[in-house]
Structure formats: structure tokens, C-alpha cells
Amino acid sequence: MTRVRTLGFLNGVLDRIGLGAAGPNDPSFWLPRGASTSAEGVDRVFALIYGISLFFFLLIVAILVVFVIRYRRRVGREAGDTPSHNTPLELTWTIIPLALVIVIFWQGFKGFLDLVTPPANAYEILVNGQKWKWTFTYPNGYVDDRLHVPVDTPIRVVLTSEDVIHSFYVPAFRVKKDAVPGRYTKAWFQATTPGEYDLFCAEYCGTSHSDMHTTVVVHPPGEFEKWLDGAANLLATLSPAEAGAKLYSSRGCAQCHSVDGRPGTGPTFKGLFGHDVVLEAGKRAIADENYLRESIVDPGAKVVAGFQPVMPTYQGRLKDREITAIVEYLKTLEK
């Protein structure tokens, strides 16, 4: 368990005045308590820079106040000749800051190298950002909308984006990396404490940027493999409609299509199956199995009137059996 010793004092003070965080996701003046192996190093550099800044802020303000009072203009005491040069003083204010920035650079550079160099045996998870949802693909092909990881295991995430730049950010792990369309970026972390942690998008990516958050679930030893096995066999263990309901929430449908009648970026799924839908230019279609399938693999083909053709295709991203399960789920929302 990583204790963030360097910020311990400040956290203690903040706890006492009610600004501290009680748990990993509680609001706090500071970042949440670290829960990864990188957290301590990041916090150490932060505390160093913060401490230096605070020290010089107080020193400069104190000297400023003393000088303002002591050397203020008074009657009978005009400013005489002032020194234009003082070699020892100038050397002091050059050498001390130089030494400080070298220390800051060295600490920061070491930390940066640690953050960009995943251990060779890291477990790889593919991360995809799209407006406005994260999806995580595990080595066995299973896709989930929450990031599940085993504790005490180095995890490498390979990030990309469907559309615009997003940013993968887990404050408790002190890890942040942009997800960029058309290329892959990488980050890694090793969680030290089982639990659930916030995962945010930290790059403004449009209307629902602030909704683009999910959870990292850190499993205790041995639990991750069990979870992954169970989750990956969704279609084998659940009825098609139940599996479809899971896919609806885990694969991004829920982001735009409600199931309670509320309009979203796309039409609601409530009462959709088997009914007429009005398309652009007054055309009509019946929302049967084939219409729903076509709308999933070729969303631009029959856009419902009043909505923008913004849905990405799920061709190749959902297996046929998964599409069938989603259609079965939509049938249960008929009323």
C-alpha cells in the first residue's frame, strides 16, 4: 500500500480544516490519495516544486514588506547614490536558482522516464475514446465500458480515438495520456490498492465531455481472471435479451439512446421495435430485426427524421451474435 508520505503533512493540515479527501474519490483540494506505484514519485516532484514556490513566495513577500516600510520615502531622507552592481549578490541569485532548476529537472526527468517506460511483462489493454465514452478491449477480445485491472500488476494501455482527441486520466494513479485519432499512444500504471477509482476524459471533446467518465476497478489477487472469464462468456451464460442489455450499456449504445423515452443524440429505444419510424424526407420504415441490424452496421442508411447522422458504424465491432442479442433486448422495450 503506497503511503504518500511527502504530502502527508499537507493532507493532515487539510483534513483538519475539512478540505482533505477521506476516500480515493472524495473531493479534495489536492489530488486523491495515490493508489499506484507512480503516485509517490509524481507527488514527490509536486511537493518539491510546491515547497520551493511556497518558500520563495513567503520570503519575497516578507522582504518586500520590510523594504517598503524601511526604505519608504520620508521628508529629509531622499534617495542618495544607489549601488549599481554587487557581485556576491548576483552570484547568489544566479547559482541558487540554477541549482534548484537542475534538481527539479533531474527529478522530473527521472519520473518522466519511469512514466513512459512500461515493464516488459505488462498486461495490455486497448483503450478506445469516442464521443463520449471509453471502451476497453481485453486480450481475449472482451469489451467493457469500465477498466478492470488486477492489483499489483503492471498494466499497459494502448490508446486511440474514433473521432477527436480525448485524454485518459486516472487521478489516483497519476496517469494521463491523450487518445488521438489515427494513431496509438501508450501509458502504463500498476495499481497498489484494490477498489474503484475515477477515470476521466481530460481533454475538452464536445458537448458531453463532462459525462465522459467511468471507473477503474482494481481487483484483489486472483479475482481479475475470474471476472474476465465470466464477463467474456456473456452470450453463453445469459439469455440473448439479458446479454443484449449488458451490451447496450457496455458498448456505447446507452450514451445516445435512452430506454425510457427521453430523446438523446439518437432516438430512444423505448417502444421502437415493431413500430413505424419516420425517416428524412417523410419516408417510413418498420423497425424490425433487419432495420435495426442495418442501423447498427450502416447507421447512415436510414436516419430517423430530426436526428443528425452522427452514429459511427459498428460493422466489425459487434459480432453477429452480439447484434442479435441487442435486437432481442430492444424487443423487450416494446411497450
Ligand code: CUA
Ligand atoms: Cu472525451 Cu473530453
